[in-house]
Amino acid sequence: MSKNNQNKLVPRLRFPEFQNAGEWEVKRLGEVIEERNERTTIKNQYPLLTSSKKGIFLQEEYFDKQIASLSNIGYKIIFRNDFTYRSMSDSGDFTFNIQSILEKGIVSPAYPVFYISEKNTNRLFLYYYLNFSRVVKNQIFKLTQGGTRLALPIKALKKIIVQFPSLPEQQKIAACLSSLDEVIAGEREKLALLQQHKKGLLQQLFPQEGETVPRLRFPEFQNAGEWEVKRLGEVYEFKPTNSFSRDCLNYENGLVKNIHYGDIHTKFDTLFDISKEKVPFINPYLPIEKIKEESYCKEGDIIFADASEDLNDVGKSIEIINLNNEKVVSGLHTLLARQKENLLVIGFGGYLFKSEWVRKQIQKEAQGAKVFGISATRISNVKIKFPKNKSEQQKIAACLSSLDDLIAAQTEKIELLEQHKKGLLQGLFPVGNG
Numbered sequence: 001m002s003k004n005n006q007n008k009l010v011p012r013l014r015f016p017e018f019q020n021a022g023e024w025e026v027k028r029l030g031e032v033i034e035e036r037n038e039r040t041t042i043k044n045q046y047p048l049l050t051s052s053k054k055g056i057f058l059q060e061e062y063f064d065k066q067i068a069s070l071s072n073i074g075y076k077i078i079f080r081n082d083f084t085y086r087s088m089s090d091s092g093d094f095t096f097n098i099q100s101i102l103e104k105g106i107v108s109p110a111y112p113v114f115y116i117s118e119k120n121t122n123r124l125f126l127y128y129y130l131n132f133s134r135v136v137k138n139q140i141f142k143l144t145q146g147g148t149r150l151a152l153p154i155k156a157l158k159k160i161i162v163q164f165p166s167l168p169e170q171q172k173i174a175a176c177l178s179s180l181d182e183v184i185a186g187e188r189e190k191l192a193l194l195q196q197h198k199k200g201l202l203q204q205l206f207p208q209e210g211e212t213v214p215r216l217r218f219p220e221f222q223n224a225g226e227w228e229v230k231r232l233g234e235v236y237e238f239k240p241t242n243s244f245s246r247d248c249l250n251y252e253n254g255l256v257k258n259i260h261y262g263d264i265h266t267k268f269d270t271l272f273d274i275s276k277e278k279v280p281f282i283n284p285y286l287p288i289e290k291i292k293e294e295s296y297c298k299e300g301d302i303i304f305a306d307a308s309e310d311l312n313d314v315g316k317s318i319e320i321i322n323l324n325n326e327k328v329v330s331g332l333h334t335l336l337a338r339q340k341e342n343l344l345v346i347g348f349g350g351y352l353f354k355s356e357w358v359r360k361q362i363q364k365e366a367q368g369a370k371v372f373g374i375s376a377t378r379i380s381n382v383k384i385k386f387p388k389n390k391s392e393q394q395k396i397a398a399c400l401s402s403l404d405d406l407i408a409a410q411t412e413k414i415e416l417l418e419q420h421k422k423g424l425l426q427g428l429f430p431v432g433n434g
Contacts, residue, residue, distance in 0.1 A: 009023035009024050009026070009163060009430050010022075010023055010024065010430060011024075011427060011428050011429055011430050012426075012427040012431075013424070013427030013428050015169070015172050015173075017172075018165065018166075018168075018169045018172070021165065021166060021169060024163040024164055024165045024430055025163065025164050025165075026161060026162075026163055027161070027162055027163075027164060028158065028159060028160070028161060028162070029157060029158050029159070029160045029161075029162050030158030030159065031118060032116060032117065032118045032121050032126070032162065032164075033083070033114045033115065033116055033117060033118075033126075033158065034114060034115055034117040035112065035113065035114050035154050036076070036077070036078070036079070036082055036113040036114060036115055037076065037113070038076065038077040039074035039075060039076055039077065039109075040074060040075055040077055040106060041074045041075070045106070046075075046077065046102075046104050046105050046106045047102060047105050047106070048075070048105065048106050048107070048108075049078060049084075049099065049101075049102070049105040049106065049107050050107070050108070050111075051084050051085060051086060051095070051097045051107070051111060052086075052095070052097075053095045055097055056084070056097045056098070056099050056100070056101065057101075058101075058105075074109065075106035075107065075108065075109065076106060076107050076108070076109055076111065076113050077104060077105075077106055077113075078099045078104070078105050078106065078107050078111075078113050079099070079103065079104055079115070080099060080100060080101075080102060080103050080104075081098060081099065081100065081115070081116075081123060082098070082099050082113050082114065082115045083096055083097065083098055083099075083113070083114050083115065083126075083127075083130075084096075084097055084099060084107055084111045084112065084113050084114075085097065085111065085112060085152075086110070086111065087110055087111065087112050087151060087152055087153060087154075088110065088149050088150065088151055088152075089144070089149070089150050089152070090148070090149055090150070091150075092140070092141060092144050092150045094140060094152050095131060096127065096130040096131055097127075098123065098124075098127055112153070112154040112157070114154060114157075120164075120166075120167045121164065121167075121170070122167060122170035122171050122174050123174075124174035124175075124177075124178055125164075125170035125171070125173055125174040127174075128173070128174065128177050128425070129162065129429060132425040132429070133162075133425075133429040134426070134429070134431055135161070135162070135163065135429065135430065135431065136160060136162070139160045139161065140152060140157075140160070143156045143157075143159070143160075144156075163429075163430050173428050176424070176428075177421070177424065177425070177428070180417070180420070180421050180424070181421075183417060184414060184417050184418065184421065187410065187413055187414050187417060188414060190410055191407065191410045191411060191414060194403065194406055194407050194410055195407060197403065198400065198403050198404070198407065201216070201399070201400060201403065202351065202354060202355050202356060202400070203215075203355075203356050204216035205217075205351075205355075205396050205399070205400070206351075206352065206355035206356070206357065206358075206385065206396075207227055207357065207385045208356065208357050209357050209360075212226040212227055212229065212385070213226055213227060214227075218392065218395050218396075221387065221389065221391075221392045221395070224387060224388075224389050224392060225388070227385040227386055227387050227388075228343075228385065228386055228387070228388055229383060229384075229385050230383070230384060231380060231381060231382065231383055231384075232337075232379060232380050232381070232382045232383070232384050233380030233381065234340075235339060235340065235341075235343055235344070235384065236302065236337035236338060236339055236340065236380075237337070237338055237340050238335055238336060238337055238338075238376040238380075239294050239295055239301075239330075239336045239337075239338055240292055240294065240295045240336070241295065241329070241330040241331060241332075241334050241335065241336050242258070242291065242295070242329055242330075242331050242332070243331070243332050244258055244260075244282055244286070244331050244332060245332060246260065246262075248282060248283050248286055249280035249281065249282060249283065250280060250281055250283055251278065251280050251281070252281070253281060253284060254281025254282050254283065254284050255281070255282075255284070255288060255327060256281065256282045256288050256291070256327045256328070256329055257274070257279040257280065257281055257282070257326060257327065257328045257329070258279070258280055258281070258282050258328070258329055258330075258331045259272075259279065259297070259303055259318075259328060259329070259330050259331055259334060260280065260331050260332060260334075261305040261306070261307065261331070261332055261333035261334050263279070264303065264304075264305040264316055264317070264318055264334070265305055265308065265313055265316055268318050269318070269404065269408075270317075270318060270319065270350045270351065270354060270404065271318070271319055271321045271347055271350045271401060271404070272303075272318040272319060272320050272321060272322075272350075273321055273322040274322060274323050274324050274326055274328065275322060275324050279328065282329075291329060295329055295330070295336070296327055296328065296329060297320050297323060297328040297329060297330060297336070298320065298323075298338060299320050299321060299322065299323055299346055300319070300320065300321075300338070300339060300342075300344075300346045300349070301319070301320045301330075301336060301337065301338050302317050302318070302319050302320075302336075302337040302338075302349050302350070302353060303317060303318050303319075303320070303330050303334050303335070303336055303337070304316070304317045304334060304335040304337065304353075304374070304379065305317070305333060305334060306333050306334060306335050306373055306374050306375070307333045307371055307372065307373045307374075308371070308372055309370065309371055309372070310372075311363055311366060311372050312363070314362065314363060314366040314372040314373065314374055315353075315359075315362035315363070315365075315366065315374050315379060317350070317353045317354075318350065319346070319347065319349045319350030319353075321346050321347055321350070335374075335375075335376050335379065337376075343386070344386055344390075344393060345390050345393045345394050345397065347394070347397035347398070347401060348386065348393040348394070348396060348397045350397070351396065351397060351400045352384060352386060353384075357385075358382060358383075358384060361381075361382040361383065362374060362379060362382055365378040365379060365381060365382060366378075
């Protein structure tokens with residue numbers, strides 16, 4: 001594959017055998033597709049399908065809820081290899097999907113259905129072109145501007161100007177992109193397996209409710225006895241935190257960095273190493289001299305996010321394992337816990353507070369309806385279990401940490417593949433006439 005000239009009707013990247021194939025042909029999409037408008041009002045005649053960014057799938061519970069209101073209108077029949085999409089969008093991002101799971105299904109009448117009517121059009125090429133070509137995206141944006149919800153009826157879609165190479169070149173582009181998608185899907189499956197393995201280890205390496213030893217134990221600790229059971233408040237004490245909002249933080253300069261609860265929810269690793277994380281500074285003009293010495297984070301501290309709209313995330317935590325001699329404080333909606341005595345080795349606590357039994361207790365202690373919160377007093381009641389032998393703690397932490405490293409490497413591999421795909425998509429389609 002090589003770069004081509006800047007002609008707007010020729011892509012920037014083109015396979016060698018098509019270098020001299022000339023410009024792509026310009027058409028209206030309506031010359032290539034035809035709307036399918038066959039309908040049925042018979043309940044359970046065909047499985048109901050729904051479309052999303054992840055593809056098309058069966059959703060029978062949706063059918064049961066909606067059949068009464070839609071039975072008089074009629075569901076649209078969708079055949080294998082037909083296209084469909086949600087005709088309304090809050091963001092203006094419309095995803096086109098191919099129905100490839102059934103010979104016949106039905107979709108809500110709110111879903112336009114169309115099929116390729118022009119014989120020299122490759123189905124997969126059209127799929128990638130509609131979803132990723134900037135020419136298409138720009139035209140859709142112009143067609144759907146205004147309003148709180150944006151609509152893209154099929155009549156408007158048919159007006160879009162599209163560009164097509166010869167059928168062999170379409171097939172080559174489609175094969176390239178679909179094979180890359182298969183690679184990405186395979187790597188995502190590997191990532192899911194690693195994450196599932198970690199979830200299983202967390203369940204096995206820490207005792208469950210009513211147990212005093214884990215179900216899975218390293219051979220050298222088989223006869224090491226029962227684990228210690230204490231309330232969290234017996235092991236940790238809580239230090240003051242600040243309430244600086246995002247407006248008080250920046251990523252360019254400052255003397256003190258601040259851990260915001262939102263970053264605990266979305267991006268920080270279980271074991272927090274500041275040399276590997278992007279952490280904002282407190283704005284230089286704010287009075288940091290008022291921060292007490294005990295409020296500065298230390299390695300081994302646990303920081304909990306004390307609020308979340310999702311019960312599963314309330315009390316989510318990180319453990320500080322490396323500060324690299326930097327000054328860091330715990331910020332808005334966080335609880336800063338520090339060991340009273342060094343009962344737990346650095347690295348063990350991070351995974352302890354991710355273990356199933358501890359997480360369930362934290363969720364039970366949480367309060368609220370739409371937003372869930374937990375206080376230092378309530379979280380102090382949570383019972384924790386740990387081996388007295390610090391060598392066993394270190395072994396557990398090292399095992400889970402090495403697995404986290406594998407997960408991080410696999411995640412990075414997928415991100416690089418996605419970037420490669422993005423580059424290909426930008427280069428494989430012309431940018432003119434949009």
